[in-house]
Amino acid sequence: MLFRHATGLGLRVLCLSVFMMGLMVADHHYRYVNNVRNVLSVVLIPLQYALNAPIQAIDWVKMSAATQHQLTTENIHLKQQILLMQVSLQQLINMQQENSQLRALLKSSSRINGQFQEAKLLAMNLEAASAEVVLDKGSRDGVEIGQVVIDVSGVMGQIMDVTPFTSRLLLITDPRSGVPVEDDRSNFQAIVMGTGANMPLSLIHVAETSDVKVGDLLLTSGLGARYPEGYPVGTVSRITKMSGEPFLSIAVEPSALLEQSRRVLIVSHYLNDDSKKMLYEATTVPMKPAVAGGTQ
Amino acid sequence: MTYRLALLMLFSFLVASLLQFLPVSEVLAIWVPQWVALIIIYWALVLDERFKLLLPCFVGLCLDVMNGTILGQHALALLWVSFIVLKNGKQLRRAGRIQQMVEIGLLILGYQFILSVIQGVIGQQLVDWRYFAASLTSAIIWPWISIVLDDSCRRFVKLKEE
Numbered sequence: 001m002l003f004r005h006a007t008g009l010g011l012r013v014l015c016l017s018v019f020m021m022g023l024m025v026a027d028h029h030y031r032y033v034n035n036v037r038n039v040l041s042v043v044l045i046p047l048q049y050a051l052n053a054p055i056q057a058i059d060w061v062k063m064s065a066a067t068q069h070q071l072t073t074e075n076i077h078l079k080q081q082i083l084l085m086q087v088s089l090q091q092l093i094n095m096q097q098e099n100s101q102l103r104a105l106l107k108s109s110s111r112i113n114g115q116f117q118e119a120k121l122l123a124m125n126l127e128a129a130s131a132e133v134v135l136d137k138g139s140r141d142g143v144e145i146g147q148v149v150i151d152v153s154g155v156m157g158q159i160m161d162v163t164p165f166t167s168r169l170l171l172i173t174d175p176r177s178g179v180p181v182e183d184d185r186s187n188f189q190a191i192v193m194g195t196g197a198n199m200p201l202s203l204i205h206v207a208e209t210s211d212v213k214v215g216d217l218l219l220t221s222g223l224g225a226r227y228p229e230g231y232p233v234g235t236v237s238r239i240t241k242m243s244g245e246p247f248l249s250i251a252v253e254p255s256a257l258l259e260q261s262r263r264v265l266i267v268s269h270y271l272n273d274d275s276k277k278m279l280y281e282a283t284t285v286p287m288k289p290a291v292a293g294g295t296q
Numbered sequence: 297m298t299y300r301l302a303l304l305m306l307f308s309f310l311v312a313s314l315l316q317f318l319p320v321s322e323v324l325a326i327w328v329p330q331w332v333a334l335i336i337i338y339w340a341l342v343l344d345e346r347f348k349l350l351l352p353c354f355v356g357l358c359l360d361v362m363n364g365t366i367l368g369q370h371a372l373a374l375l376w377v378s379f380i381v382l383k384n385g386k387q388l389r390r391a392g393r394i395q396q397m398v399e400i401g402l403l404i405l406g407y408q409f410i411l412s413v414i415q416g417v418i419g420q421q422l423v424d425w426r427y428f429a430a431s432l433t434s435a436i437i438w439p440w441i442s443i444v445l446d447d448s449c450r451r452f453v454k455l456k457e458e
Contacts, residue, residue: 009382010379013375013376016350016375017372017375017376020353020356020368020371020372021368021372023367023371024368024372024414027367027368028366028418033367036357036367037361040357043358044358044362047310047313047314047317050314051318051319054318055319125316125317125318125319125320125328126317126362126363132364161364168364198322
């Protein structure tokens with residue numbers, strides 16, 4: 001210690017408190033101390049996996065306790081599912097071709113197929129009030145901040161923090177999360193915000209005259225270039241009109257099984273070079289003066 | 297500090313963090329005691345002057361990384377809690393079992409209050425009152441923690457005879 005001889009307890013606590021507050025400011029405002037975080041997170045990896053062990057053990061016991069009869073029925077069921085999916089896939093391939101031809105006719109950018117990477121949730125009881133979960137893939141596996149995570153039934157959220165072996169997923173239910181969406185029925189566009197863990201989402205800034213009904217499916221609209229286009233986000237579950245408020249208050253039930261999904265997919269590089277260029281140009285074109293177009 | 301004591305401390309923190317982060321259902325989650333903070337309080341009480349202030353700082357930073365909160369949040373809260381324990385060690389040790397439980401409960405309440413204030417200041421979602429339910433369970437669990445750790449100290453470290 002620096003002040004071994006003369007300092008009392010209070011002074012040492014004060015020094016350390018000041019240091020901790022400085023650390024908090026550095027972390028919150030400038031992200032200077034990500035190295036500290038990375039090093040500590042590597043140290044803590046055994047703990048995270050140890051926490052996951054009981055759940056894996058339960059899964060394993062379930063597997064090994066299953067009878068042959070159960071397994072055969074499950075197998076038959078899965079085969080049926082595969083058959084059905086392959087049939088609908090045939091139609092999909094046809095439709096994709098048609099779609100790309102139509103888009104070529106319209107000279108609009110082609111839709112991009114994302115590449116997926118599978119990841120698993122690490123089970124943890126996080127104390128933070130925010131809606132976050134930890135995934136078992138990190139920067140070593142090529143995960144980057146901002147990548148979108150989906151599960152079998154819809155959008156789950158985006159990666160907000162990456163350490164070498166794990167990453168942190170901000171769920172769409174978190175108040176900091178906003179997803180640009182489009183009504184599947186009416187093509188009305190708006191933004192879905194989270195309101196807190198285990199709470200319904202909220203479709204914001206929707207005027208009373210807008211075409212949104214209960215039961216509408218909301219898909220990602222692809223605006224904002226963060227979430228890829230066309231993935232289900234949620235269904236409208238309740239529309240209430242508040243007197244005196246300019247906008248409707250609309251509750252949306254998330255499509256993704258946020259609490260139940262254990263296996264998820266990380267979408268990587270869904271933008272191809274063309275659309276990246278287009279986006280770049282769209283956002284960096286210098287603003288023309290307003291009078292230029294009007295009079296001449 | 298003997299190496300056996302260091303080993304016991306490390307082990308106690310490992311068990312505590314396993315218990316704290318063990319995934320439980322949403323209903324139970326708010327009742328999970330603040331295991332790590334309780335262990336810090338225990339060692340601050342027992343070691344008294346030999347307790348190093350860098351310990352709560354390091355443990356707190358680990359908690360921050362695990363929870364995904366800003367670095368220093370848990371460290372600061374744990375630092376202040378151990379400061380209070382070190383300042384009032386004599387009274388706390390002399391208190392009866394029930395009184396000790398109440399005091400520990402209040403300490404954990406203060407710990408959670410510091411955490412929620414920091415979260416509020418940096419503009420994250422504020423917690424509701426149910427968040428503080430954990431201080432009640434922490435107070436209830438405290439006598440068992442102190443009995444188990446006292447016992448393992450006596451057998452494993454022979455701290456009391458030193």
